[in-house]
Amino acid sequence: xxxxxxxxxxxxxxxxxxxxxxxxxxxxxxxxxxxxxxxxxxxxxxxxxxxxxxxxxxxxxxxxxxxxxxxxxxxxxxxxxxxxxxxxxxxxxxxxxxxxxxxxxxxxxxxxxxxxxxxxxxxxxxxxxxxxxxxxxxxxxxxxxxxxxxxxxxxxxxxxxxxxxxxxxxxxxxxxxxxxxxxxxxxxxxxxxxxxxxxxxxxxxxxxxxxxxxxxxxxxxxxxxxxxxxxxxxxxxxxxxxxxxxxxxxxxxxxxxxxxxxxxxxxxxxxxxxxxxxxxxxxxxxxxxxxxxxxxxxxxxxxxxxxxxxxxxxxxxxxxxxxxxxxxxxxxxxxxxxxxxxxxxxxxxxxxxxxxxxxxxxxxxxxxxxxxxxxxxxxxxxxxxxxxxxxxxxxxxxxxxxxxxxxxxxxxxxxxxx
Numbered sequence: 001x002x003x004x005x006x007x008x009x010x011x012x013x014x015x016x017x018x019x020x021x022x023x024x025x026x027x028x029x030x031x032x033x034x035x036x037x038x039x040x041x042x043x044x045x046x047x048x049x050x051x052x053x054x055x056x057x058x059x060x061x062x063x064x065x066x067x068x069x070x071x072x073x074x075x076x077x078x079x080x081x082x083x084x085x086x087x088x089x090x091x092x093x094x095x096x097x098x099x100x101x102x103x104x105x106x107x108x109x110x111x112x113x114x115x116x117x118x119x120x121x122x123x124x125x126x127x128x129x130x131x132x133x134x135x136x137x138x139x140x141x142x143x144x145x146x147x148x149x150x151x152x153x154x155x156x157x158x159x160x161x162x163x164x165x166x167x168x169x170x171x172x173x174x175x176x177x178x179x180x181x182x183x184x185x186x187x188x189x190x191x192x193x194x195x196x197x198x199x200x201x202x203x204x205x206x207x208x209x210x211x212x213x214x215x216x217x218x219x220x221x222x223x224x225x226x227x228x229x230x231x232x233x234x235x236x237x238x239x240x241x242x243x244x245x246x247x248x249x250x251x252x253x254x255x256x257x258x259x260x261x262x263x264x265x266x267x268x269x270x271x272x273x274x275x276x277x278x279x280x281x282x283x284x285x286x287x288x289x290x291x292x293x294x295x296x297x298x299x300x301x302x303x304x305x306x307x308x309x310x311x312x313x314x315x316x317x318x319x320x321x322x323x324x325x326x327x328x329x330x331x332x333x334x335x336x337x338x339x340x341x342x343x344x345x346x347x348x349x350x351x352x353x354x355x356x357x358x359x360x361x362x363x364x365x366x367x368x369x370x371x372x373x374x375x376x377x378x379x380x381x382x383x384x385x386x387x388x389x390x391x392x393x394x395x396x397x398x399x400x401x402x403x404x405x406x407x408x409x410x411x412x413x414x415x416x417x418x
Contacts, residue, residue, distance in 0.1 A: 006090045007056055009079040011043070011072045018045050020071045023078065028060045034081060036137075041078075056137050058083040062091045135162035142167040145183050198292045209354050214390040217349050220402045222409040224365045224380040227251055230412045238307070249285075249339050250310040252362055254415050255408035257281050257301035259401050260335055266401040267334050269355045270391045284333030284353065285313060287320045294320050295353060297333040306416065341365060347383040357389035358401070382409070
């Protein structure tokens with residue numbers, strides 16, 4: 001089956017934008033034997049010089065384009081490879097009917113080349129001299145990826161050659177017994193979704209924040225047991241009266257607002273003219289929406305009751321997810337809370353939301369063994385991390401805020417009577 005089948009080597013497209021290339025150098029010369037993985041030439045693209053390799057076996061019988069040739073169109077014939085036993089005179093009578101193109105891959109950018117070559121070689125080893133398989137290089141690679149034995153495949157290409165389509169049409173149900181199919185790779189490497197205006201704005205602000213704001217981070221653990229007990233009591237009473245239940249996040253918002261009132265130096269922002277100390281405690285809360293996130297603001301949060309904060313937060317979150325927030329409902333704010341506890345995240349560090357100077361990252365409450373009065377006890381613990389703009393909030397101020405926050409969380413009755 002190997003007779004009358006010289007292999008055409010074409011100028012490859014080594015990048016999506018490449019239409020022509022320069023043949024910088026032939027690594028192999030006429031008469032050299034080549035095998036899968038052998039570098040045969042160097043091609044100059046519009047971006048770099050790349051090594052290219054053969055993925056078929058034979059003899060480099062004829063070089064059609066000399067080294068140093070410029071602007072060779074992609075797809076042009078640059079050389080001919082003859083398989084073992086083929087007559088050299090076939091080179092002079094190449095035609096579209098008796099030539100099979102060979103694909104050339106970029107050895108520097110193909111991170112799986114070695115693995116594929118090994119798989120192809122393993123398949124070759126199981127073939128006897130009398131059952132040589134004739135398949136395109138791409139078909140061999142796809143077969144190696146899927147674990148398909150080429151001996152079991154009937155080729156539909158010229159002279160019965162196995163081609164890519166023959167491998168692709170094999171379904172799992174049609175694979176012969178004992179054939180493994182554990183690896184599947186999509187021909188389309190990726191899908192690209194254009195940026196929305198929201199995502200562009202988020203990206204720009206986050207880059208600006210990390211580049212221009214000197215972040216530092218303070219972490220503290222808070223015991224939630226008393227808070228959870230109080231929440232249960234409140235919800236049992238509230239469900240009978242209003243059917244409105246508060247969440248742990250509502251209590252976190254309330255504790256943050258109270259702590260900001262107690263430590264006003266944390267309720268501030270940087271300005272080139274000086275530090276701006278806010279006269280109001282306006283707490284922004286990050287809400288995940290389709291395509292990004294937004295931070296609706298609870299104005300004068302320190303002056304509102306827990307039930308009022310809870311009701312307002314639920315309303316703002318609903319409007320945010322329906323894309324119905326008014327600008328005044330999500331612009332501004334002097335402090336931000338980002339709570340990922342409901343997603344099972346135990347601890348994280350958030351990026352400051354300019355021009356604010358602090359953001360509180362709240363993790364999941366988890367039962368842990370801790371030491372109290374020299375005894376090991378089980379408590380529900382919550383990790384919180386305060387990200388601070390060091391130009392505005394020093395370590396001592398950040399620590400004072402977290403101490404006040406922890407006090408309200410662990411003694412929650414205080415936030416009800418303050």
